[in-house]
Amino acid sequence: MKFEILIPVATAATVRGLNQEDMKELNAEVLLANTYHLHLRPGDKIIRKLGGLHKFMNWNKPLFTDSGGFQAFSLGYGMEHNINKLGTIFPESRKASEKQPKIAEISDKGVAFKDLASGKLVHLNPKKSMQIQQNLGADIILAFDECTSPLSNYEYTKRAMERTHKWAKESLYHHKKSLKTEKNKKYENQSLYGVVQGGEYRNLRVESAKFISSLNFDGIAIGGSLGKSKEDMHKILDWVIPLLPENKPRHLLGIGEIEDLFKCVEKGIDTFDCVMPTRIGRRGALFISPVSGGNLKNKFRINIKNSKYKLDRKPIDRDCNCLTCKNYSRAYMNHLYKSQELAYYKLASLHNVNFMLRLMEKIRDSIGKNYFNELKKEWISA
């Protein structure tokens, strides 16, 4: 794996709005799929019977799976408290419309989820997470962890971190053990990453970074609450990253805004996964580069719903080489959005994912060729 890579998220074995041929065309290097979702539907055993996730979704490049632990947060505590990973409070309307009851119970033994669709109770723990992820057969998998919320207090965050450390050792044990079985031999190259937790508390983050680094993981992921602001996130990364082993890849879970890519690559993060480009695209936000007026203030986005684009013949971004920008105008995208046409979701997702992948490529190139600071200045220091 090359470093400085942005990993599009293929939650249910598909990047929402796109198919794998699109992802190859966009030159995505890795995709990340969700263990929890695939365990529930179609089921990891079914995927195993069908030859594993690569074959199931027809993707022969590397695949990442998460541990399922994040759902303990996003479907349990997070939904209850109506907040996301960076502490943003969801609007009440969203809470009401999603009608989420408390659906996750966490103990040292693992997590019990209630699946809203089937009503079934699902148990996850380190052993089961490893089994499921081996059934899926991704190239890189994650140790089972608990992701705390920015609203968790010190006591709770400490307990969750200790649980995560216990689970880290158990994940390693079960992973190595099951790789020795005959049926899992084909996965002997499967890498396992540990996850650093500890919320926004310095001593916990330091303890977790040291502990996870001391174990025999193939890479380190930084997860959990990264505080309540970008400043908090950077502070936390500055505590953690210097303590990580130099020779292991570092993945930052669920983060990947334009600003983050520049700043976190600089701090030493290698890989990112983020669902944001497709998610905001579906809601009308399309990326533009500085030459098209993108900046920190507008978050490098235009809102294609805006009626000022009704007669705009320009492509979304004049610097972009994607199929959408080569073939369609903002006016057409405005029309497709307003008509809620399926083609909108495809063309918007394609643009946003391509935009971020190309930006990450540029960042990588700029590091190799020593113009990172100029590039960063062009984008985020203007």
Place this chain on the structure above:
Amino acid sequence: MKFEILIPVATAATVRGLNQEDMKELNAEVLLANTYHLHLRPGDKIIRKLGGLHKFMNWNKPLFTDSGGFQAFSLGYGMEHNINKLGTIFPESRKASEKQPKIAEISDKGVAFKDLASGKLVHLNPKKSMQIQQNLGADIILAFDECTSPLSNYEYTKRAMERTHKWAKESLYHHKKSLKTEKNKKYENQSLYGVVQGGEYRNLRVESAKFISSLNFDGIAIGGSLGKSKEDMHKILDWVIPLLPENKPRHLLGIGEIEDLFKCVEKGIDTFDCVMPTRIGRRGALFISPVSGGNLKNKFRINIKNSKYKLDRKPIDRDCNCLTCKNYSRAYMNHLYKSQELAYYKLASLHNVNFMLRLMEKIRDSIGKNYFNELKKEWISA
């Protein structure tokens, strides 16, 4: 234009679920867009300002537009009476869920529609339909007509036909006149088709076929109610087609099931448009050819929702050369459908549209090479 052509429907300037690059890839020869929908959104004047429909939607092959008249039926009478063009009664649930009031008023002067989205009253008549279709700038446009329902009685159908004949002359007049203006010079090659009406009544169909044939149209479309069954439809086509001029193309509006293609091509229909392949695809019905078990009884379809496909590694149809069948299994499609993933709609639409376009190509080839009867027997006489 070659004959025996199936025209995918791009209602709002997009074939639902696909983009124009897909349609080029699928070798679609013509697309049909809806005058009524585009008049309302984004507006035909906006499309004209943006350089016309071809440029707006980035499609440089031929385009058809309908007259807007069909909506007098489908949004007015049809919705009220809860039936479609072939007399199928919509289930009550659909009626209830769509909550359609009476929204079209028809008189000899034209049709007044209430647009449900904007609440605006829209008037259409022959002059306005020609203006709108010239603003859109398709290669082939349709005379303004009234499409009656299978529930319309003789008296009403006769009145509607007479109105359609009056409107046919007016459409011709306004079309020729406006083509002489400076601003419409670029559309001088725009063809205008007349529409034969008359419902399921022999003397009306005969009268209409003769009348429309006597006018200076570039082609003839057969529209309106085609009775209550396939037998009715074939009876009606047998009355009409022998009366049409030999040298003008004949288009059958809104019809295009597999059986219809064989039988109607045989009767002398040249072109078809049908929204069915994408519509049924979105609901889970995917086409299979006879080698995969397709036949008249199963309507050449499998229902991908069925859990028997959960572990099915086969492509949808083993004879199909589409991207979906080359790259994905029925099991993956079953998963995408159940997860309501956007990729499902794309891959399903792509398969169904490709399937019908390739079948139409085969039919065309079989006529040229004299094996039409064998092909027909393989498909619909088994």
